Amino acid sequence: MSGYFAEIFSGTKSLAIGMGITFKYMLKPVVTVQYPYETLKMPERYRGHIELVKDPETGEAKCIVCGMCQRACPSGCITVAGDKREGEKKKVLGKYVLNFTTCSLCGSCVESCKSGAIKFSKEYNLASTRKEDYILDLLQRLKEQR
Amino acid sequence: MSVLAQCDSKETFVLNLGPQHPATHGVLRVKLTMDGEYIRQAEPVLGYIHRMHEKMGENRTWAQFMPNTGRLDYLSALSYNHGYVLAVERAAAIEVPERAEYIRVITVELNRISSHLVWFGAFILDLGGFTPLLYAFDDREIILDLLQAVTGSRLTYCYFRFGGVYNDIEPDFITGTLAFIKRLRARMPMYHNLVTKNIILVKRLKDIGFVPAEMCRKYGATGPVLRGAGVAYDVRRAEPYSVYPELDFDIPTHPEGDSMARYLVRMDEIEQSMRIIEQACTKLPNGPVMAEKAPKIIKPAKGDYYAAVEAARGSFGVRLVSDGTNTPYRLKLRSPSYSNLSLFGEASRGMLLPDALALMGSLDLVIPEIDR
Numbered sequence: 001m002s003g004y005f006a007e008i009f010s011g012t013k014s015l016a017i018g019m020g021i022t023f024k025y026m027l028k029p030v031v032t033v034q035y036p037y038e039t040l041k042m043p044e045r046y047r048g049h050i051e052l053v054k055d056p057e058t059g060e061a062k063c064i065v066c067g068m069c070q071r072a073c074p075s076g077c078i079t080v081a082g083d084k085r086e087g088e089k090k091k092v093l094g095k096y097v098l099n100f101t102t103c104s105l106c107g108s109c110v111e112s113c114k115s116g117a118i119k120f121s122k123e124y125n126l127a128s129t130r131k132e133d134y135i136l137d138l139l140q141r142l143k144e145q146r
Numbered sequence: 147m148s149v150l151a152q153c154d155s156k157e158t159f160v161l162n163l164g165p166q167h168p169a170t171h172g173v174l175r176v177k178l179t180m181d182g183e184y185i186r187q188a189e190p191v192l193g194y195i196h197r198m199h200e201k202m203g204e205n206r207t208w209a210q211f212m213p214n215t216g217r218l219d220y221l222s223a224l225s226y227n228h229g230y231v232l233a234v235e236r237a238a239a240i241e242v243p244e245r246a247e248y249i250r251v252i253t254v255e256l257n258r259i260s261s262h263l264v265w266f267g268a269f270i271l272d273l274g275g276f277t278p279l280l281y282a283f284d285d286r287e288i289i290l291d292l293l294q295a296v297t298g299s300r301l302t303y304c305y306f307r308f309g310g311v312y313n314d315i316e317p318d319f320i321t322g323t324l325a326f327i328k329r330l331r332a333r334m335p336m337y338h339n340l341v342t343k344n345i346i347l348v349k350r351l352k353d354i355g356f357v358p359a360e361m362c363r364k365y366g367a368t369g370p371v372l373r374g375a376g377v378a379y380d381v382r383r384a385e386p387y388s389v390y391p392e393l394d395f396d397i398p399t400h401p402e403g404d405s406m407a408r409y410l411v412r413m414d415e416i417e418q419s420m421r422i423i424e425q426a427c428t429k430l431p432n433g434p435v436m437a438e439k440a441p442k443i444i445k446p447a448k449g450d451y452y453a454a455v456e457a458a459r460g461s462f463g464v465r466l467v468s469d470g471t472n473t474p475y476r477l478k479l480r481s482p483s484y485s486n487l488s489l490f491g492e493a494s495r496g497m498l499l500p501d502a503l504a505l506m507g508s509l510d511l512v513i514p515e516i517d518r
Contacts, residue, residue, distance in 0.1 A: 007345075014345040021340050022277065031284050045313070047298035074210035106213035106304040107312065120298065 047105045048121040050078075052096060052142045061142055062117035065091040069109035069118060075102040078109060093139060100126075100134040158186055161499075165194045170506070171268060172513030176490070178499070185502055188494045190487055196517040203477030208234055208444040209308065211477070216302040218481060219515040222261040224254045224293075225457035226515075227306040232387055233453035233464035234308050237446035245433045246310035247389045252323065252426045253293060253305065254455075255419040259330070260289040261458035262412050262419075265510045269409070270341060272507040273350055278341050285333060288326050292319060309440025320427050327420045334417065342413065351406035355505030357493050358403045365492075366485040369460025370415065371509055374408035376401030381456035393425050405508040412510070445472050459483050459510055481515045 033040055042048070050069075055062045065082030077099040082091040110118050128134065164175040173194035179187040199218065203211045215230040216223035228250060235242060263286040267279030290300045296315050297305040305312050341347055357367070359375040372379055380397045382390040398414030400407035446468040454463040460482025467476040486509045494502040 011345050014343065017339050018277075018344065021336060025281075031287075043295040043298075045295065045298040072210075074206050074213055104213040104217070104302070104304075105299060107298065108209065108212075111312070 042122040042124065046120065046122050046124075047107055048123045049100050049103060049105070049126070049136060050098060050109060050118045050138070051121040052093075052138045053117050053119050054142060054145070061093045061096070061139065062115055063093045063096065064115050064117065065093050066114070068112045068114065072108040072112035073103075074106065074108065075104060077102045096138040098136045098138055100136055101131060157181070165191075168272075170513070171511060174487075174511065174513045174516070176506075178502075180499070183498050185494050185497050185499060188491045188502065190490055192487075192517055194517065195514050197514075199518045200477050200479055203474050205473065207472050208238075208446075208474060211474070212306075213302070213304045216304050217514065218479065218518060219261075219457065219459065219462075219483070219512045220301055221264050221512055222254075222257045222458035223301065223303045224250075224257040224297075224305060225455055226462060227303060228254055228388070229453060229455040229457070229462045229464045231306045231308055232455060233451055233466050234444060234446065236453050237449070237451040237466055237468055238308065238441070238444050240309045240440050241437055242310055243434045243437055244389070244431050245314075246435045246437075248426050248430045249311050249315055249435060250306060251389055251393070252315075252423050252430075253296065253303075253311075255422045255426070256289050256293060256323065257303075258458045259416050259419050260286045260293075262416050263289075265412060265458075266337070266341075269507040269510070270347070272503055273347065275341070275344075275347075278337070281333070281337070281340070285326075285330055288322075288329070292322050292326065295319060295322075307436065307440075308444055309437030310435045314435045320430070323423060324427060327423060330416070330420060334413075337413070342410070347409075348406070350501075350504055351404065351409055351508070353402075353404050353406075354501050355405040355493065355497065355508060356403050357408075357489060357505075361489050361492060365489040367460065367489055368482050368485065369456070369458070369510075370408050370411040371460065371486050371489075373397065373399045374411045374508075375403040376407075381454050381461045385454060387453070387455060389426070390422075392429070393422050395422050395425075405504050408508040408510075443472060445470060454480075457482060459512065459515070460486060479518055481518060483509075483511050483513075483516045487511055487516055 052061045052063060054060070065080055067080055070078045070080050079095065079097040081095040082093045085092050107120070110120060158179050158181050161178040161180045162175065163178055164170040165173045170176065175191040175194065177189040177191055178185055199214050202214055212227065212230065215226040218226045263282040267282035270278040293303065294300045296319055297303045297312070357371060357375055359372070359377050362372045362375050362377065368379065376399050378397045378399045383397060395418045398411050398418060400410050448470045449468055451466045451468070452463060454461050462482055463480035465478040465480070466474055469475040490506060490509065494505055497505065
């Protein structure tokens, strides 16, 4: 019988301690970010999908079409193509497509790039119901930035 | 008289637990032969999330497999990164600068704390308590923010490289980490008051779900499951790697072998990880974070290599067979949860269903790592 009352006592005590903690935290400020109304600034190293870097001198993409990123990618989600144009010494970037559906954001491409022509974007709002929305034409995006 | 003998009726039924069940934490199916509320036989059915990680390893270069390692166990991805880079560094004989080793230890231990915090929340959630999860996630969020600032991602990290780490840490990271440890130290008594001492938890876990050391040996269970059976086995001490020999920490053990022991081991491990991080932050030397001589294209000499690390769930081993080319010939991943789950069938025999779920929760299973 004494065990019965001891259990009731210890149960009530546990409950009181638990409720005490809950009430203490209830009066503290909210810790969550109220997402659609508030957003967080992404840190410097945040790895979003990749983006082409513009050459400040020419205003064109810095990419020299060496294809290192394409080879470094574990999932083969980068397609780079360029052509040799008359009067130009280097190849000119003609196509840079990222298939974001298979990208695992490992950063191998950015690491492999010798000319610093790609960087991570800070974008994270990428929800869509269409697969085509994730086939990103990065060259087109660069042009639109102008 | 054993529980099974007490209810020795001939009528049994099969109960499917999963593959979609909140308590199995992912796509794990357990076929339970039930005798009323008691489990006669439990048979885990695996393979629902098998992604052929080992086979994928054979089809890409050594470096290209890195992102896969972060996707085995999404809760402590850095430990898996570490296991793989360690194996490849051993194979290709790459020296890692000391600063990089310390950075690895700090980030891995932070990741271990975050993993244990998720386990803590999810485990209590399995037992029917919702509130502790929110407190645990509040603390974990700070770790994720810290690691995000360093690695660039929040969950499936790919931060380590053969010969070092991707990029150096900032002084902000160290101050942030130390501030976080101070905060978590202050929060631990709250966790113990709210959960550990709670009479409901004690009644659900104490003297229930025995996994004795002998059973662990039989199934190869490691990590907190083994330490909860009183065996002080930790890869960080048994087969020292990185800079762990230079750091002072204990291996928490609890000899009882019940669900409560495994719970307490993990709670103590959080404290030990905090100790490790503090020491590593003070000892952190200056210098490069990437070996200068690290080759760009890895071609380990022909041979068989093995490296193991202590992940949050136990011993994670990587066995590499190299034929001297730029892709692995064979890549075998030994994941701890697979062994830890294997003992569930034997351990749960004769248990009540809700108690067996508490046992399963205390094993801390991560399904993608079991199936690989």
